[in-house]
Amino acid sequence: MAKFSFGETMHLDDSLNTYLDAHFDTVVEDLRQWLHIPSISTLPEHLGDVAEAARWAVRRLTDIGFPEAAVVETSGHPLVLAKWVVDPSQPTLLIYGHYDVQPVDPLDQWLSPPFEATIRDGYIYGRGASDDKGQIVLVLAALEAWAKVAGGPPINITLLLEGEEEAGGEAVARFVSDHLNLLAADTVLICDTHMVSAQQPSLIVGLRGILCAELTIRGAKSDLHSGGYGGIAPNPLHALCLLLARLKGEDGRINIAPLAARIPQAEPAERRFWQEDPLDITKKLLEEMGVGEMVGENEYPPLERVGIRPTLEVHGICGGFTGAGSKTVIPAEATAKISMRLSAGLDPEEVYSWLEEAARAALPRGYRLTVRNLHGGKGISISADQAAIKAAGEAVAAIFATRPVLMREGGSIPIAAQLHELLQVPVVLLGFGLPDDAVHAPNERFSLDQLKKGMKTIALYLGLLRQR
């Protein structure tokens, strides 16, 4: 992909730079505090913690100087909404982030407790450090610097934080649809992505969509003993294996017929970037995974596979006996938790109907199947030829002293597609995570150097958006 080219290099204002350097320890301490709140949105027992994390954000926004900052109750986890209108003639930036985090199992693989943030070797470790509390904290630090140095941000700010990004994001999706007037903006900034490496900054111009589903297969009316019934009884666990092996083969091909025809073709420049892989990202991906070879559709370049190709992954299989030792039970039912990542342009609802049909066709004889659509979100493909994206590139280049590349990220931020569709404004995906941050895995971390560069980049970017 093309790098940005500029007439002259931008600089962060000295007083902002000095303020951010001087207060870095306070920023880290803020993050530590927030990371202490186990705001796991998918686990009912953490309901109160999610709410507490929202209140923490409101207190912090109020401290910074936001005239309006409030917890917004929803039918799910609460949202945080804050507004700072400095000059109606200036543009408005809508900043989105999420304060909920993923579950932490397997807990025994964490080297330090996931909710006692720990600093080791230049990283802060803890669930949510990179995804996404650390990246919100750096935005807040940039806003605070502007508030202290200049009395307020250089443009109007609307800030929207949600508490169920990791749980489907239904509440924020409904809120955005119902309250578009509150969110009217000229640009959307989402700080929840990662860069190629600490040496090679990047801007994200594509995200995959997502569909999470459950497949439940039922056999006998109750659990059976494999002694008395083994050989004649339906075994839903085995049926799930057969079904999932049919839905996706060893070659990584997803056997959902309508899907293949609807995968978008990328531009020649992007295809060339994937094939040539000038940044040697494939090698880095292999190292991160600790494997000698990749698994899946090996006829496509790895960058294309994570950037734009759809996936079908099984994340867990429930049913039967999974404790220590053995128990020769044939369970009455078993459930597979699966997800699909979707090329931008694919509608999760439509893909769900294809998935359901393909799963029914793949069901072995003698079983009943229930398919559940847990949640979905669209992907997004962003044209880099927009002023707001170019300004982000300039800010990154100035702070990182390296021009950013344009990349697609394989993850999903459904709100990005939704805000783009509804507001019809550029969405800037400017994140500071690194590939080895272990998001969603044990020992999640965030680089303190990225944290510092991130807050300076955002501080500079806010200034660049101001109309002169």
Add this chain to the structure above:
Amino acid sequence: MAKFSFGETMHLDDSLNTYLDAHFDTVVEDLRQWLHIPSISTLPEHLGDVAEAARWAVRRLTDIGFPEAAVVETSGHPLVLAKWVVDPSQPTLLIYGHYDVQPVDPLDQWLSPPFEATIRDGYIYGRGASDDKGQIVLVLAALEAWAKVAGGPPINITLLLEGEEEAGGEAVARFVSDHLNLLAADTVLICDTHMVSAQQPSLIVGLRGILCAELTIRGAKSDLHSGGYGGIAPNPLHALCLLLARLKGEDGRINIAPLAARIPQAEPAERRFWQEDPLDITKKLLEEMGVGEMVGENEYPPLERVGIRPTLEVHGICGGFTGAGSKTVIPAEATAKISMRLSAGLDPEEVYSWLEEAARAALPRGYRLTVRNLHGGKGISISADQAAIKAAGEAVAAIFATRPVLMREGGSIPIAAQLHELLQVPVVLLGFGLPDDAVHAPNERFSLDQLKKGMKTIALYLGLLRQR
């Protein structure tokens, strides 16, 4: 299969019959007490309960009048050994049973607590009611009746109870090998099987062997986020699905090449019984399972499939995320708990080596596989043309007023094959469970009518073994 034919019908001695009728409530109360002890042998947290269940048995045996009864410590769970030598010129019966029970999950499907035995509609409900505490209690009741009515059993008795039948039975297997002299007997009686129905008693002349194993597949060095790595990452859960679908297809065929050639052929009479199914057992099996059709090798009669054909079942799949909600994790490793039931004559150690080889051959590219042999036991095939078996048939016919049929049971009691091999004496598999006892499943139960008939059958059988 042939039924027994007799010259004259046997009768249980009146005084034994009267004693057993009069003390039936006490027998039920005994069973309730024993069922209160949650002696789950596979779960480390129940170590103390297993030991307590052993001590309970010793107290009971002492109360009955056994001159020798003791807990025998092993490297695993303890054994119970009791001896009552009444007359060295009389034969010795070695009675085996197990006082450990299966785990109880899924707990929420129990209508009454598994360890608070409850009587409803002529059944006693609780974990272990049928498998095997209830069946030991009825043997003890028969022995007690003889002790009270006649001062002792009519023959010499050795009683051996183990506490890890549901956990592989390693301790008892070692004890039997090491202490054959203590166990010398003329006949072995095992009361841990079930009958065709309450109306149709049966004797068991065959049991399948068993092999329990774990297959662990490893992919990346740590858990990965399906956003960043989905499409290139190994997914051990999916690899397990592919592998298990290859090891056994929808047609129920087990793809372990050496196995097919080593499945024994049954006698023509037994094949005819399987094909004709004169007792309509197939229909009952369908009803018990609550399904409209069977799954598996439909080209074989159902009775052959549960009686003698080998199986391969998956009992649980560990790895990834199985909590509420969704988590798009690609786990670093996943484990399948599987078992195989083995035709009599197959050696579990040899089958394990075939399984391991077949699993390695079925492993998709890009993964590492570890196979673990958890435990195994041989099956047994018993000739009905032995006096000890015939006498058991006579006792059953007298008490049930119906001649028993000879059946194979699909379950596994490895100690049966071991005692037969080492002692070279007949093994009598005379059990009183019913097919709908829900052994190993929620709401396990034992029919109070079977309990009563069972203790009378055993009381009569003990007398029939006495040499005149």
